[in-house]
Structures are given as C-alpha cells and as structure tokens.
Amino acid sequence: MKLVVFNTGRVGAMLPDESVIDLNYGYAALADSDKEARPYKKADLHVPSDMLSFIEEGKNAIEHSTKVISWVLEGNTTGPHGEKLHYKKNEAKLRAPLPSLQSRIMMAGSNFWDHARDGLNVRSEKQYTIPEVKELVKKGEKKPWGFWKQPYNVIGTDEPITYPARTKRLDYECELAAIIGKNCKDVTEKEALSYVYGWTIINDMSCRDHPSDVGLWVEKNFDGSAPMGPCIVTADEIPDPYNLSIKQTVNGEIRQNGSTSNMIWDYSYWISWLSRDLTLRPGDMIAGGTCSGTAMDQTPRHTGTTDPKLFLRPGDKLEASIEKIGTLRNHIVTK
Structure with a gap:
C-alpha cells in the first residue's frame, strides 16, 4: 500500500491513478453504513488519521484500510457528515509522510x-x-x-x-x-x-x-x-x-x-x-x-x-x- 499525508495532515492511501482515499473518514463511513455505534471513535482506534499512530497500529490498520479502499471504490465517496473520501489526482495537497517530531x-x-x-x-x-x-x-x-x-x-x-x-x-x-x-x-x-x-x-x-x-x-x-x-x-x-x-x-x-x-x-x-x-x-x-x-x-x-x-x-x-x-x-x- 502507498500511504500519504495530505491536506491538514490526514493519512490517505494513494491509488495507481494517484488519487487519494481518506482512510480514517472512510472507515467511519463504512462503520456507519453497517449501523455500528460510535463510528468516528472506532475509526480513530483502528485507522488513525495521523501517520505515526497509523504506523504504531501495524497490520491491523492496513487490514482495515484494505477494506475501506474496496468499499470506497464501489462508489461510496462521502462520509457520515459529508466528508470527502476520494480525491482525484492533484486535488489533495501532499505533505511529508513523516516525521512526527518524535522521529529520528x-x-x-x-x-x-x-x-x-x-x-x-x-x-x-x-x-x-x-x-x-x-x-x-x-x-x-x-x-x-x-x-x-x-x-x-x-x-x-x-x-x-x-x-x-x-x-x-x-x-x-x-x-x-x-x-x-x-x-x-x-x-x-x-x-x-x-x-x-x-x-x-x-x-x-x-x-x-x-x-x-x-x-x-x-x-x-x-x-x-x-x-x-x-x-x-x-x-x-x-x-x-x-x-x-x-x-x-x-x-x-x-x-x-x-x-x-x-x-x-x-x-x-x-x-x-x-x-x-x-x-x-x-x-x-x-x-x-x-x-x-x-x-x-x-x-x-x-x-x-x-x-x-x-x-x-x-x-x-x-x-x-x-x-x-x-x-x-x-x-x-x-x-
């Protein structure tokens, strides 16, 4: 998976066409569609929106993100509160993927x-x-x-x-x-x-x-x-x-x-x-x-x-x- 940090510091997945999916909001939207309680809190837990926390979450975040990508590509492009989930090439401003200031x-x-x-x-x-x-x-x-x-x-x-x-x-x-x-x-x-x-x-x-x-x-x-x-x-x-x-x-x-x-x-x-x-x-x-x-x-x-x-x-x-x-x-x- 290609991971990016974009816009205000959110973690995204970059697809082969260089479009970007917001993984945290994507998870919240998927959880909400399944009628799960507290979708945003679950998203922050399983698919953190900042890169260092995402890395610390390890394989768990990657596995959930894979499901999010598939779900968004089925045409689900809006979050529970209208958040944009899928950005076309050049719509998202890429940032440095790391470091946090803790990184060496x-x-x-x-x-x-x-x-x-x-x-x-x-x-x-x-x-x-x-x-x-x-x-x-x-x-x-x-x-x-x-x-x-x-x-x-x-x-x-x-x-x-x-x-x-x-x-x-x-x-x-x-x-x-x-x-x-x-x-x-x-x-x-x-x-x-x-x-x-x-x-x-x-x-x-x-x-x-x-x-x-x-x-x-x-x-x-x-x-x-x-x-x-x-x-x-x-x-x-x-x-x-x-x-x-x-x-x-x-x-x-x-x-x-x-x-x-x-x-x-x-x-x-x-x-x-x-x-x-x-x-x-x-x-x-x-x-x-x-x-x-x-x-x-x-x-x-x-x-x-x-x-x-x-x-x-x-x-x-x-x-x-x-x-x-x-x-x-x-x-x-x-x-």
Whole structure:
C-alpha cells in the first residue's frame, strides 16, 4: 500500500491513478453504513488519521484500510457528515509522510561503492577504483559512519527549498529510507528487516563548502534540508530493497542514475548496529546513502574549495525518483 499525508495532515492511501482515499473518514463511513455505534471513535482506534499512530497500529490498520479502499471504490465517496473520501489526482495537497517530531532520522554516509570512490577521488591526488575501495573496507580502513537529520528540517514534495545563506555549493543526494515499524532493540541482521514498516525517499541536501568551515551538524541541517516523500510504500510491496533504481534530475538533466544494489553496508547492518545501544522506535528512519552523481562527486577540489558549476542555484528544479515509490519534486528559492 502507498500511504500519504495530505491536506491538514490526514493519512490517505494513494491509488495507481494517484488519487487519494481518506482512510480514517472512510472507515467511519463504512462503520456507519453497517449501523455500528460510535463510528468516528472506532475509526480513530483502528485507522488513525495521523501517520505515526497509523504506523504504531501495524497490520491491523492496513487490514482495515484494505477494506475501506474496496468499499470506497464501489462508489461510496462521502462520509457520515459529508466528508470527502476520494480525491482525484492533484486535488489533495501532499505533505511529508513523516516525521512526527518524535522521529529520528539517521543518515548513512558514503555508503555506495561508486559514491565512496568519487568522494575519495575529489579529495585525493590518487584516483581510486571500486576494487580499491572494497579493499579499504576489507582492511577496516574505510568504516561505516553517518549523521543525524533533525525532524524540523523535513519538507514534502512540491515544497520549496530555501537556498542557505551560509553556502555557495548546495548539493543533492537521492536516498532510500527505511521506516521502523515497532520497537527495535539488540536485533540481529537476520531479523532486522522484519522491523521495517515501509520505505520512502529522502533527498539529503548538503552545504558542500570546505567541510572544516561548517561541520556536518551545520552542513546537513538547515530549514528544508530533508525533503521527503511523496509517500510511504509498505514493506510487503518492496520485498527486495536491494534492487531498486535511483535517479535524480536537475532541470530535467539526469545527474544520478544508480541502484540500491550498489550499497556497501545494507539496511540489515544499520538496523542491527544502531539497535545495539539505541532502541529504535516506530517512525524512526534510516536513509541508506546515495549513488554516484552528486555535484560534489563530479567536481574536482582546488586548494580546499570546489568549482560551483554543478551545484544547485535558485530556480533549479529537482526530481528524486526511486523505483516502486515514485518521484519527490522540489525547487530552490532565494532566502
């Protein structure tokens, strides 16, 4: 199922034609048609209208939602008090599907073979190959690392990204993010994916000026630095997250064109590793990194600075796409 947050923050199901069904009001309408008492209270219990509560409800909410979708598609499009249940494409304003402000967003750094290679090459006189990067990993000379994005920085599809005043080199990274569906502590890699509720897209926006000037905590965190969406695809619809195409365009030009098959450390690793000392909770997210093709990847370093030619500018239009999920669209505006 493709789940969206729309209009004032309500949970909906996006259908193949990109129309949206209001699941909470739909359940209330279905219960009312069956002459059940307190249909709205039952709807709030079984099919919550906010995404985090919906995720916490687990399979129960999905099963009820499946019945709601079938019932609405039979032609039942109005709630007990006249609520609209079915929105045509573009009638509903999509919001970021998560997070609640309780959510934590963990981002894996330099976690695709080609992106890791290119990152080394723009910082070094030596030109590395992917086999050489693999040897660095084997020797333990390249280790997994990451950083956090703040939930306040999340925006949804079609929302503007304000160009930060502190940078002249704004970059993009299309990433697949796993959304945790239940409390997760000390799990093995073998069982880790069973804790994933679903998947979404995060476009990791970064200030790429000389890193020592700002530091990761500033480079990766500013208003609008975590575009997310357009939906959450439940885990049952993506049984293999390691064979999905990734594409990023800037003003229609393809910049990134890769696959999740190119990851170094997979989601099972990250979930297991993080959960050793940190309880992961419903709504937490882990973005697995990006493929080659960022502006930084394609820009040689010159005495500690970078040529800004390929970096983003006000007016640029971004489309971050991942197979089976959809396309996250944003545009850059001046402050």
